[in-house]
Amino acid sequence: xxxxxxxxxxxxxxILGRMxxxxxxxxxxxxRGKQAVIVTDPFPPDLGYxxxxxxxxxxxxxxxxxxxxxxxxxxxxxxxxxxxxxxxIQGVLIIGIATFHDADRGQKKGKNTVYxxxxxxxxVCHLGDLGHVLTTEQVEEVADVDVLLLPVGGGSTxxxxxxxxxxxxxxxxxxxxxxxxTPVLKRELEPVGSFLKEMGIEQPASQxxxxxxxxxxxxxxxxxxxxx
Numbered sequence: 001x002x003x004x005x006x007x008x009x010x011x012x013x014x015i016l017g018r019m020x021x022x023x024x025x026x027x028x029x030x031x032r033g034k035q036a037v038i039v040t041d042p043f044p045p046d047l048g049y050x051x052x053x054x055x056x057x058x059x060x061x062x063x064x065x066x067x068x069x070x071x072x073x074x075x076x077x078x079x080x081x082x083x084x085x086x087x088x089i090q091g092v093l094i095i096g097i098a099t100f101h102d103a104d105r106g107q108k109k110g111k112n113t114v115y116x117x118x119x120x121x122x123x124v125c126h127l128g129d130l131g132h133v134l135t136t137e138q139v140e141e142v143a144d145v146d147v148l149l150l151p152v153g154g155g156s157t158x159x160x161x162x163x164x165x166x167x168x169x170x171x172x173x174x175x176x177x178x179x180x181x182t183p184v185l186k187r188e189l190e191p192v193g194s195f196l197k198e199m200g201i202e203q204p205a206s207q208x209x210x211x212x213x214x215x216x217x218x219x220x221x222x223x224x225x226x227x228x
Contacts, residue, residue, distance in 0.1 A: 018211040019120045021147065023226035025049030027068055027128065027179045029149060030056070033119040036090040039078070040115070040126045040149070041068040048186040049228055058089050060115045062128020063101060065156070067187075083113055093118040097141050101156070102131040109156065114142065121214050122146045125172065129157040129179070139169050146217055148172035153180030153189030160195040167199075173217045176210070176224050184228075192225065199223060 020032040026049060027041040039056040043049060047067050055076030061069045064082070071080045079089050084096040095116040101109035109131060117124040125145040134142065148170055151157040157179055158166065167175060181189040196203050206225040 017120050018213045019122045021210045023228050024051055025228040030054055031119060031124060036092045038117060039074050041128060042070045042073050043067045044070040048184040058092065060126065063112050097138060099138065100131055101129050122212055127151055131157055133162060133165050134169050142170055145170050145172040147174045149176050149178055151179035152177045152192060152195035155189045160190060160198040163195055164198045167221065172221060174222055174224060176226060
């Protein structure tokens, strides 16, 4: 009976699959599920990172700044999503939520789109270049997040202290910082250490990729670092 139970659990995991997350640098991630591959906020070569030649079925663009909208660098003739709305492509549900690039309702830097991406039973939230804490209405829209992709480096987006406040608003299971200073980035941002200090945690070991299904998600909020 115990063996049968393990076989049933293993079969369920095989059916659900595992969603893989790779960080390509800056705010760009590759999310791979059973039915589709999504790339978020692709960047041009002059940013400092090496994008390589990834292919995707879907590309999300949070705003039209060059470092977040280089969709021509992605192969595979992907569907490009670049604004608020509800989209369903190849079994992936994506909801774009209107936000702002600054704390003055976009008067300084314009608009930003936050994306909820439901893939293989996992809800991923990509905040783009969010420039403010969320409103009560936005918190209600961004509900039940499993994995939060969160800018932490300040500059054109939220800084470490505001990022920590946004985490408290959303209460995700897993947090992956993005948009911070690294040795190759040709822009000035705060290092990820400032965010980790704000969260009161030691720097975790960086990983090449993360894989999640519903049964492997942390029970409470945990921060992960990825290699670019």
